[in-house]
Amino acid sequence: MLHRKDKVNDLKMNKIDKSSFVPPFYQLATILEKRIYSGEFKPGDPLPSETDLGKEYELSRMTVRKCLNLLAERGLIVAQQGRGTFVSRPCLDRATFVLEDFKEELGRRGLEPGYRLVHVRLLKATDEIGVKLQVQHDDRILYYCRLLLGNHEPLAVEHKYMRYVKGKPILENELQYKAFSEVISLNTDILPVRSRMTLCAASAEVEEAQLLNAAVGLPVLKVEQSLYSQDGNIVGIGIFYYHGERYSLVSDIQPLKGEG
Amino acid sequence: MLHRKDKVNDLKMNKIDKSSFVPPFYQLATILEKRIYSGEFKPGDPLPSETDLGKEYELSRMTVRKCLNLLAERGLIVAQQGRGTFVSRPCLDRATFVLEDFKEELGRRGLEPGYRLVHVRLLKATDEIGVKLQVQHDDRILYYCRLLLGNHEPLAVEHKYMRYVKGKPILENELQYKAFSEVISLNTDILPVRSRMTLCAASAEVEEAQLLNAAVGLPVLKVEQSLYSQDGNIVGIGIFYYHGERYSLVSDIQPLKGEG
C-alpha cells in the first residue's frame, strides 16, 4: 500500500521511479516536457544546468544528458556550449515529411502494394540525361519506367536512368521490385553513397496522365532524385510523379508518451 | 616527422587519432562507414559487438555506442537487442523533406523574405471549420490570410483559422509575422502541443491563383495543418498553398564528412 502511495507521490511530485519499466532518462524527459508545457519554463528561458538536474532528480549527468538529447532532437530545447540549455520557441510550425519505402508505407495504410514495369529501354547518350550521367559517346543508358500501385490503382509513375554496363545481365524482376540504388549497385558495381531529392508540385503530362489513369493536368507531386557515387559523379537519375489526389505525405509532431 | 607519419598510418590503418580535434566517436563512425561502403560489411551482415569494437579501437563501450547511434540515426545500421548490430539495406531511396521556418529557409537561399497580411475576418461558427474547432454556437472564428514573399514575389498563400476569444486584443503585426502556434497561445491562452500536417499536390483555385499572381490551375503544394491542445482538441487549422514552380523541398542524404 505504502509502496503504491509512494509511486503516486512520485508522479505528482515529478520524481523518478527507478523501479518502473520506463527508463529514468525517459521519465525525466516527460517531466521536463511537462514543466515546459506548463509554462514554468518559457521559450528562451534557460533550463537548470545538467549538474543541477542530476542532483535534483538523483541521476548521473550522463543520464540527464541522454534525456536532454531526446528533447533536443524533438526541437524542444537547444544546448549551447558554455552558456546553458534553453527552451526553444515552439517548433510546431515546422514539419518533417518522410518519403519512405513504398511497400512499407502502403502496408501501414492497409493498402495492397503492387508494381508494374512499363518500359525498359536502352537510350543513346545524347540528350540532357546523358550529359548528367557522364556517359561516354558510344555507351548506352538504361531507362526504365515503373508504376506503383495501391489496391491495383496507380499511385505513382517512376522514371529511372542509369549507365548501362554491357555484359551485365539485368533481370526484369529486379527492376520491378528493387530499390533504385540497389539496382545500380548490382548492375554497375558502383555503390551510390549520396542521394539528393527535390520535391515540388507539377501537372501531369500526357504520358504520366495516361499511366496514372487520370486527365492531363492532374496535380502531381514531382520528385527528382540524383544518386552520386563516392567520387561525386551522378550514377542515377530518377523522376517520380505521385498522384496528387491519392498520395500525400504526413508529418506528426506530438508530446512524448507518458509512463502510463 | 614521425608524428606526422604516424597520423598518416592511423588514417590508412583506420585507427583512432586521439590528438585530433575530431572526437573519437566521430572518427570511428567515418571508419565504420568506410568499411561498410567498401563492401567489407554487406547489408544484413552483423557488425562486431560493441565490446569487440571497443577493444579493437581502444575506446570505451559508451563511446562506441555513441558512434553506432550516429550511424543508426542515418539509417546505415540497425541494432537488435540480444542479437547484434546489422548493416541495413542502403536507404538512399528514402527521403526526408523538412518544411521549416520560412524566414530562415529563404535566408539560406539568398532570397529576401516578406509577409503580407491579406485578410483578417471574424467568421460565424457554422461551417465545416467551426465544427472542427468545436466552437460554441455564438462564438466566433478568427480567420486570416497571409502571403509569403521571396524577393517581393509571392511564394505561398496561408489560410489560418482559430477560436476567437473576446476581449483579447490581437495585433495585425502579430498575425503578419508570428508563427501560427505562437499566435494561438498568445491570444487564447491555449498552448498547442501537437501538430499534424499533410502535404499533397493540388491546383490553384481562383483566389489562390490571384494571390500567387498566376493562372488558375497552377500546380501547388497544398499543406494542411491541425494544431491540438493538450486535451486533444483542435485549436487551429491552417491551409497553405506553395507555388509549384517557385517553391520546392530538398532532401540530402550523404556520407559523414571525413576528418580532413
Place this chain on the structure above:
DNA sequence: CAGTGGTCTAGACCACAAA
C-alpha cells in the same frame, strides 16, 4: 547458458562563454 545491446554511474578532462 553465454553473448548481445540498453541503461546507468561517478568521476574526469576539455572547449567555450561570461563576468
Place this chain on the structure above:
DNA sequence: TTGTGGTCTAGACCACTGG
C-alpha cells in the same frame, strides 16, 4: 576564474536472444 555543455572512461546491472 567560474560555470556551462561536449566528450570520454571503466565498470556495473538488466533484458533479450539463441543455442
